[in-house]
Amino acid sequence: MLLKNTYNEFIKILAKPRSYLGIGALTLLVLIILFAMKADGKSFISFVTASFEQTLSFNGNILNGNLIAFIILQMLIVHIPLLVSLVTGDLISGEAAMGTIRMLATKPISRTQIVLSKFIAGAVYTLILTLWLGFLALIVGKWIFGSGDLIVLNSDGLVILKEQDILWRYGLSFGVAYLALLTISTLSICLSAFAENSIGPIVSTMAIIILFTIIGSLDVSVFDSIKPFLFTTHMASWRSFFEDPVPWSTIRNSVLILLAHNVVLILIALYKFNKKDITS
Amino acid sequence: MENTEIIKVQHLAKKFGSFQAVKDVSFTVNKGDVFGFLGPNGAGKSTTIRCMLSLIQANHGSIELFGKELSTHRNEVLSKIGSIIEKPDFYRYLSAEKNLEIFARISGKDVSRREIAEMLDFVGLNGRNKDKVSGFSHGMKQRLGIAQTLLHQPELIVLDEPTTGLDPQGIVEIRKLILRLKTEQNKTVILSSHQLSEIELISNRMVIINKGQSIIEGDVKELLNAQEMVVQMELDDLDKAVRILTDQFKEASYKCLNDRNIEIQIEKKHVPLVNQAFVEQGISVHSMEPKRKLEDFFMKIIQS
Numbered sequence: 001m002l003l004k005n006t007y008n009e010f011i012k013i014l015a016k017p018r019s020y021l022g023i024g025a026l027t028l029l030v031l032i033i034l035f036a037m038k039a040d041g042k043s044f045i046s047f048v049t050a051s052f053e054q055t056l057s058f059n060g061n062i063l064n065g066n067l068i069a070f071i072i073l074q075m076l077i078v079h080i081p082l083l084v085s086l087v088t089g090d091l092i093s094g095e096a097a098m099g100t101i102r103m104l105a106t107k108p109i110s111r112t113q114i115v116l117s118k119f120i121a122g123a124v125y126t127l128i129l130t131l132w133l134g135f136l137a138l139i140v141g142k143w144i145f146g147s148g149d150l151i152v153l154n155s156d157g158l159v160i161l162k163e164q165d166i167l168w169r170y171g172l173s174f175g176v177a178y179l180a181l182l183t184i185s186t187l188s189i190c191l192s193a194f195a196e197n198s199i200g201p202i203v204s205t206m207a208i209i210i211l212f213t214i215i216g217s218l219d220v221s222v223f224d225s226i227k228p229f230l231f232t233t234h235m236a237s238w239r240s241f242f243e244d245p246v247p248w249s250t251i252r253n254s255v256l257i258l259l260a261h262n263v264v265l266i267l268i269a270l271y272k273f274n275k276k277d278i279t280s
Numbered sequence: 281m282e283n284t285e286i287i288k289v290q291h292l293a294k295k296f297g298s299f300q301a302v303k304d305v306s307f308t309v310n311k312g313d314v315f316g317f318l319g320p321n322g323a324g325k326s327t328t329i330r331c332m333l334s335l336i337q338a339n340h341g342s343i344e345l346f347g348k349e350l351s352t353h354r355n356e357v358l359s360k361i362g363s364i365i366e367k368p369d370f371y372r373y374l375s376a377e378k379n380l381e382i383f384a385r386i387s388g389k390d391v392s393r394r395e396i397a398e399m400l401d402f403v404g405l406n407g408r409n410k411d412k413v414s415g416f417s418h419g420m421k422q423r424l425g426i427a428q429t430l431l432h433q434p435e436l437i438v439l440d441e442p443t444t445g446l447d448p449q450g451i452v453e454i455r456k457l458i459l460r461l462k463t464e465q466n467k468t469v470i471l472s473s474h475q476l477s478e479i480e481l482i483s484n485r486m487v488i489i490n491k492g493q494s495i496i497e498g499d500v501k502e503l504l505n506a507q508e509m510v511v512q513m514e515l516d517d518l519d520k521a522v523r524i525l526t527d528q529f530k531e532a533s534y535k536c537l538n539d540r541n542i543e544i545q546i547e548k549k550h551v552p553l554v555n556q557a558f559v560e561q562g563i564s565v566h567s568m569e570p571k572r573k574l575e576d577f578f579m580k581i582i583q584s
Contacts (some may be wrong), residue, residue: 001386004385004386005385005386007385008382008385008386011374011378011382012371012374012382015371015373015374015378016373017373098369098371098372099367099369100369100370100371102335102365102366102369103368103369103370103383103428104386105333105334105335106333106334106335106358106361106363106365107358107383107386107387107388108354108355108356108358108359108386108387108388109355109386110354110355275337277296277330277335277336277337278330278335278336279296279330279335279336
């Protein structure tokens with residue numbers, strides 16, 4: 001029954017125009033970045049490398065597909081949560097608003113299975129969005145800008161990664177980025193279990209992200225103890241794969257915290273939905 | 281009609297915060313019944329039905345369906361029920377056929393596309409299979425709702441206020457459809473309504489609930505016939521008729537409407553006797569029109 005209802009959820013997601021709005025917006029954003037980089041990417045790069053040009057000499061194709069993918073990922077990882085929650089935040093509350101939740105809940109399928117099928121469908125939608133981002137950023141980026149070594153500027157300075165040493169890093173970084181987006185998806189579905197309208201969970205998800213991001217960026221000692229446990233702190237953990245050496249323990253810690261968030265949020269949603277009186 | 285109990289609700293109670301929506305509702309439904317669930321708005325009908333379908337968890341009491349406790353056999357029991365609660369809501373962005381496919385997939389039984397097409401035909405939506413539900417009228421959605429309830433061949437059909445919001449033609453169509461369920465498919469139907477006339481037309485048994493409590497339960501005809509009714513008669517000698525009523529039918533009350541018409545309130549079983557007495561005393565009875573006021577009956581029951 002879980003698989004059957006998950007299939008139903010896919011049908012519903014595929015039939016909703018807003019599902020394509022997310023993919024369309026993502027495509028448009030990436031294409032704008034690619035166009036901007038193609039038109040004026042060299043001056044953008046020289047702005048970053050200018051401070052190193054007295055001590056280093058940069059040769060070859062610096063503005064290549066690998067760098068473009070990195071820039072795109074860095075820019076969009078902040079905006080994609082909105083596109084994800086636009087679809088996933090509606091999965092339970094949208095049914096309540098439409099009244100179809102009554103029809104679903106009177107069928108011989110447990111409420112746990114109803115919620116789990118929505119989590120699975122939300123996770124698959126998020127995966128499709130992440131893979132599409134990867135395709136646009138990396139494949140299309142390389143097709144337009146070619147390949148080459150990757151120069152990344154981080155807090156310790158410049159990191160130069162050989163062309164042959166990059167693909168696996170992208171593979172794993174997209175995996176961690178997916179986990180971060182999955183947490184957003186799970187959060188919005190969890191909030192959706194508390195709401196009776198579509199817009200509430202979407203706005204609440206974004207409000208939580210903004211709040212946690214502000215707390216994370218405030219240099220105030222009172223928040224130091226909670227910062228490591230906020231999921232927003234680990235949203236950019238994918239970047240760690242582009243450090244040399246790779247800080248595996250930091251990444252492992254981020255993955256565990258994101259996974260814990262997912263498990264707790266799913267359990268909260270299951271508890272809430274199972275106890276809920278459907279009066280709409 | 282078999283007399284097998286398929287629903288047994290006992291002392292059901294449900295509170296929302298401090299509001300006691302259902303205080304003490306008990307009733308039984310037998311196999312093959314078209315069971316009327318009658319009560320004024322806010323009486324607790326929908327809450328009781330929602331409890332029966334596990335949409336709401338009751339605070340107290342027991343619900344047995346098909347001889348099994350709902351709380352412990354939820355999925356098994358729900359696979360034998362088709363329902364519409366208040367109004368059928370569908371995925372507006374999907375076609376009628378796709379909507380039925382979605383609900384059929386989780387109905388607990390395999391339903392083929394051919395069966396879906398047949399069901400759409402049964403409810404008179406043939407040819408609208410591929411149309412999006414967003415373009416459907418309320419009546420069409422109601423019929424699609426009935427198709428949805430019947431798809432998996434349930435033994436019990438629960439319809440909560442199925443004619444609400446429908447135009448007169450739609451109401452007649454839904455009534456006919458419900459009667460077809462009973463006659464052609466031998467389904468057990470629970471029909472919730474605040475309209476006595478609807479229950480009287482369709483149901484064979486009923487329960488009346490008010491302020492969260494079941495007040496009376498039984499055979500519709502017996503319950504209605506046991507009550508007094510009002511008969512309006514057109515006679516040629518009103519004075520003589522009044523004398524007969526005063527002498528022979530002391531329990532009757534009457535009101536002279538004009539010099540030829542009288543309204544008599546009397547138990548239904550005494551109506552032919554009154555008519556016979558009038559005729560025997562040489563009064564010409566030109567017309568006799570029953571004016572039983574169901575609403576009055578209903579009010580009388582819930583007020584008592």
